Amino acid sequence: MNVLLKRVRRWTVFFIVGLVVSGATAIPVPTELQAAVRVLGEDLSANGFIPESMAVWLRTLRDGIRETSARAPFMFYGTDWLAFGHFMIALAFVGALRDPLRNRWLYQFGMIACAAVPIWAFVFGPIRGIPLWWRVIDASFGVIGFVPMWLCNRLIGRIESLKEGGQPGL
Secondary structure, three states, rough: OOOHHHHHHHHHHHHHHHHHHHHEEEEEOOHHHHHHHHOOOOOOOOOOOOOOOHHHHHHHHHHHHHHHHOOOOHHHHHHHHHHHHHHHHHHHHHHHHHHHOOOOHHHHHHHHHHHHHHHHHHHHHOOOOOOHHHHHHHHHHHHHHHHHHHHHHHHHHHHHHHHHOOOEEE
């Protein structure tokens, strides 16, 4: 049972770290753009390594971020709040880390939230003019996040079964 709890906690830490890193990347958007330009070049094609259709989108982002930074930097306050949301959800999972069995509902909530990410990306992406390949990347965060949530929920079920004296399920 202790081995199973350790697995749950490891997957929970993985999920928390993923939320924190993902949230942290939402704050310095103009700085990230500058780094991308330094790495990929001003045309954001990486000397032709990146397909032109992708480079066109990256240049659209570059121009939009530059224009927003110059004319309406307050718009990035929205990404600050996006980061805040990630940090607060990560903080909630500290409760699951401390007592996974009592807080199993958090893993179930996490699965629902992660399952909603692709739906959100594919509903709002076209409305906002986001290319399909970018929406697939966004959706993948939900798919990746779902895996540890599902594993934790399943492992907790096994632990509960063992505590009740039943046979452990897979």
